[in-house]
Amino acid sequence: MGIESKLGNLGIVTTSLEKLVNWGRAGAMWPMLFGLACCAIEMMGSQAPDYDMSRFGMELMRASPRQSDLMIVAGRLSRKMAPVLRRLYDQMPAPKWVVSMGDCASCGGVYNNYAIVQGVDEIVPVDVYVAGCPPRPEALIHGIMTLHEKVRGEKIREWA
């Protein structure tokens, strides 16, 4: 406001801490490789040159949970895999977000039986649900951009 108009041409900008931190978090969110089934192929397809996700800061997918911020649960979660998912989520350092990609991860999808967890939100808290079977890469990117908007709107009281 006032100080920028005086010091603007010295190369200084002022902003709030909230906006700065949220901009940093949303700008380079690294997803963790957690492709389970068919949705993983569409996730790889959205990383591929046709629907490039590195335009949105997700240049690489980190295999290690300790080095990633975002877990895209892509595919159906079976009951044998559920403890592994929770363990990986616990290993991710805060701040962390979860995108549930596809119908199977969001609500059990086509499968309503003994072997599939009916929605990943029984195990980890989910921020964005992306519907589709499998969702198109454009749908996944829309989900990621929705998550970015959500991150940019986070308040300092929640994470400080």
Add this chain to the structure above:
Amino acid sequence: MTLQQVEITTEELRNLVSQRAMDGETVLLNMGPQHPSTHGVLRLLLELDGETVVNCIPDIGYLHTGIEKNIEAKTYEKAEVMTDRLDYLNTMGNNLAYCLAVEKLVDLDVPERAQAVRVIFTELQRIASHLVWLGTHVLDLAAMSVFFYTFHQRERILDIMEMASGQRMMTTYFRPGGLWRDVPAGFEEAVRTFIDDLPRHLADYEGLLSKNPIFLDRTKKIGVMSGAQGIAWGITGPPLRASGVKYDLRKEEPYSGYEQYDFEVPVATEGDVYARYWVRMQEMHQSLRIVRQALDKLPKGPFRSNNRKFVPPPRAELGTSMEAVIHHFKLWTEGFSAPEESVYVPVESPRGELGVLLEGNGGPKPWRCYWRTPSFVNLQILPLLSKGHFVADLVAIIGSIDIVLGDTDR
């Protein structure tokens, strides 16, 4: 739902690993379900002596979906939706296997046009599956650019599939009796443009890899499998053909009109990772040949059988004919019934022999639908192939067997 960790206990391990591991001489390493190079949720228990693999115990089931039990709860036509999601890189091939099994069980005819279109799509799906295999295999061997190239080509195949069926991957386009709907107007031109353009891209990939000294070092003489070993372990598909056994179901037990098309079956003799790579590259060229012949010959005619006991009538007929309304009602509420018999129909998927054992019980729902999936059987040979190799070679071997975990765990 309680989550608890259940590890394999020491007692169970005693049978599976050598005494050296129990003494602490060799290291037990868990290559866990979440790993960038295992192509899905595969867990490998490795027993390592330094960097060399002494034994490797695969632990599968992390993607078990209960598809077979779900199919038993749905009618024959509606269960086809489940079949796409087994081997999710070969969706049209799974649909084909299921439709052939249903048609054989109830003795339903398929018109020529539908058979030709089925062949075109199955071969395009084979090319798409091999492109994904190539991209991810060499990504594990650290050649990242080929990954981007192959996925770009695959997008064009997915555009063709979307044009015909409305969906990129899980199409459910083949139905018992033929196809869901006829191919649209721009289909032939789109396919022709694609198959005329692909050979130069395949030549690009071969130019990047086939004589590349790093690629040759990482793939020659790694994971050698002999033909006799392959047959004893039930291996089918490109791994068997790379070990000298000329066995391709499209030639041995032709289905859906494959006997009319002229193509070769590539066979290599060394049986190592490079031979399997070579066989799959050649298969892509042969698939292009088949698609071209099928497209030239594409017969005119109906796209689905007229047998109204099994195939619902087109909606235009419902306004005029009473029988059409009755058939439509019965087929969409109860479904058609199948005899109390069983059939086993094998087809050649990009990974090997995909077989469907379909048993009816006189009612509208299948009594048992067993999927003999190639990845489940091919994965058994991994411990044998990886003995004495490094962990990095193990990654190359897994990639060369070409497993898809949806196929393995069903």
Add this chain to the structure above:
Amino acid sequence: MNSALQVIIQDLEHTFGAKGSEFRGQARALVPPQRILEAAQALRDKHGFNMLAALSAVDYWPQREPRFHAVYEFKNIPQKLRLEVRVPLNGDEPELDSIVGVFPNANWHERELWDMFGLHMKNHPDLRRILMPADWTGHPLRKDYPLGYEEVEFTFNFEEIEQRKPRPKD
């Protein structure tokens, strides 16, 4: 049916008390469970069926005699022959001989039979669960095992299902 297959089925009927049949051109033989190991050996050594293509089972509950049919698909690659062998098994906890010594790839197939159907395989080197978690009880593909259908949440039953559904605390 192929004439070569007819000869083979007659031989099986003679030696093992099998019953041959055919449906839609596919040959089938029903072999009693005590003789399956010898039959598999004879098929491999004498008749040249060198590959076990598939091994699975079918559950005919509530019928108990037989309750299960174990289904073996054999393939003769040089002569291009396929044969399906079915083994009827009675009762709720049947036992079956393992053919791992004859066809090594039966290992995982038989583990799947144990896991999904509860058929105990005698002389199997490593009989433990393969597709389900190690501590699972029950055998899912049996007909008296429920599908596990969970009620779908719609607006009218949303609140009552939400109270029952487990949600993570953080």
